[in-house]
Amino acid sequence: MSKAVLEALKTRFGDAIWDTQSQFGDETAIVDPDKWFEIARFLKSDPRCAMNMFVDLCGVDYPDRDPRFEVVLHLRSLEKGHRIRLKTRVGDAEADTAEVDSITPIWGGANWFERETYDLMGIVFRGHPDLRRILMYPEFKGHPLRKDYPANKIQPLVELLEGPEKFAPFGPDEGMPFGRQTHEYNRDDPKMVDGREHPNPSPELPARGPAPRKSLAVKES
Known part of the structure; x- marks a missing residue:
């Protein structure tokens, strides 16, 4: 069935469809980057x-090739039961x-995948x-998954964050596209234990500490 998708693209x-490949049920189309968004839509x-x-998106670095980078997108149809791999250079x-x-306007789930690819590969x-870093800290210089990134590169020193109280919690719309609300976080809420919601909240939670050990003594008959 996926071959029919390739024919529809052609x-x-x-x-704009530069090449197609079909191996063991995996269909791949390599497409013109100027038509990337239109083809995805x-x-x-x-x-x-x-x-x-939307399944996955990543970048691949081929330093000896021009164009150097490849963006790889994996899609699946839950309705039709087929899938496709889309590439552009x-x-x-x-x-x-x-x-x-960006294909985030088409599949909102691509948001963080594109940020990761930008962060590690430098693809805009x-x-x-x-579009900002998601794994490396903001002061990080370069893109560490590029093949020419020096393994011994020294990065700028930044203030060391120690203790959970110095880590700012996610805001209600942090990381979610289009300003959707995700959650409200209150570290002092009595229903929260170690930053997680207690599965059985009650007015009085047991004191934290190691659980009492059960006695293994054998009763005399």
């Missing part, structure tokens, strides 16, 4: 494809930059609602 986008909206599930060797359109996703 029919709709023609030369087609895969979700066209009833023949119905790719309503980006990167300006002279400027040492790589850009492609145009139109992303909040």
Whole structure:
């Protein structure tokens, strides 16, 4: 069934589909980066494809190739039961930059995946609602999954955060696209134990500490 998706892409986008591959039921299309967003939207909206599930997105570095970087997207149709791998190639060797359109407006779940790819590979996703580092700290220099990143590179020193009280908790809309509310966090709430909601909240929680050990003594008959 996935081969029908490849044929639908070729029919709709023609030369923008640079290459297709089919191996053991895994269908792959390599596409023009200028059509990346349009092709992704087609895969979700066209009833023949119905790719309503975003699975994964990542970047791959090929330092000896031009364009240098590859963006890889995995999609699945829960309705049709088929899947596809979509690839595009980006990167300006002279400027040492790589850009492609964000697909977060199509699949909200791509938000953090694009941020991670930007953070570790330096690929910029145009139109992303909040493109910033997600694993490395803001002062980090460079992108550590690039093949030419020096393993012995010294990073700038930053203030060491010690103790949970110095870590700012997530705000109610932190990390969620389009300002959706995720949760309200109150460390002093009596229903919270070690930062997690107690499974059986009650007015009086037992004092924290090690659980009492059960006696293994054998009763005399």
